Amino acid sequence: MKKEILYLTEYLAKSDNAHVSAFYAVLVQTLATFELYTPTKFTQPQIGALMMRQGLCAPSSYDVGVKALDAALEQLLPLPLQEAKKSLFITLLNANFPKKKSFLSVSLELFLSQLEPVEKSIYENLLAYVSGLNRALALFFVLGKEEASSFTPERLVAFGEALHVKLLELVFNEEENALLSQGLKELLGVYLSLYGKHLYM
Structure with missing residues (x-):
């Protein structure tokens, strides 16, 4: 679950749409600043492919990604x-x-x-x-x-x-x-x- 949450967070942060990705990019950057997480160098499509390879559901859109992230966080x-x-x-x-x-x-x-x-x-x-x-x-x-x-x-x-x-x-x-x-x-x-x-x- 933790891996899925991190994948989803980075997936959203690396959206091509700067307006929608802004918050998640800031979130990932802030985690990195405090040395709490080291972001990957993967692109959004690569993260999606990685998720699918590991049996996780890659979001089909930004909104789906946000809902999946919220659901995963709430569960924990x-x-x-x-x-x-x-x-x-x-x-x-x-x-x-x-x-x-x-x-x-x-x-x-x-x-x-x-x-x-x-x-x-x-x-x-x-x-x-x-x-x-x-x-x-x-x-x-x-x-x-x-x-x-x-x-x-x-x-x-x-x-x-x-x-x-x-x-x-x-x-x-x-x-x-x-x-x-x-x-x-x-x-x-x-x-x-x-x-x-x-x-x-």
Whole structure:
């Protein structure tokens, strides 16, 4: 499973479409910077071929790859961590969209259908940030479970903070960045505590 996760991460990072591969390229680069992972020199088609040779399913598209990666990561996260992540995201939405709380209490679908265009844009950016952060921390968690000596609490914090900065640049424009960076830094702290608790308990 770990091998599949790493293959999928690199597969997504090496997409020809720079827009879609940007986050995964940053993720792989950040892992390499902290000497937590050494990227291969394989191209995306070569990674796909390697996966198939090893009996793994190579993604047919970017979206399929993301879904496969998310599914593989979720499978290795403890259930309490998965539930805490979902609960935290709902809390985040309630805090950022107080007037839409009642819709959110019914369902996420109803909540989304009630968002104004500007609110929808804010939601999508928040989702991109939180999803990216969660994928990165989940990957750290999965790798850290097997190599505890390299994946220390200090490295978790440093890794999270480095990715936070890069995610802000990738997801938000300068104005949004200035408005949201402090709040998102606090949110990062909550996520780091959450993953750290389950990784090092």
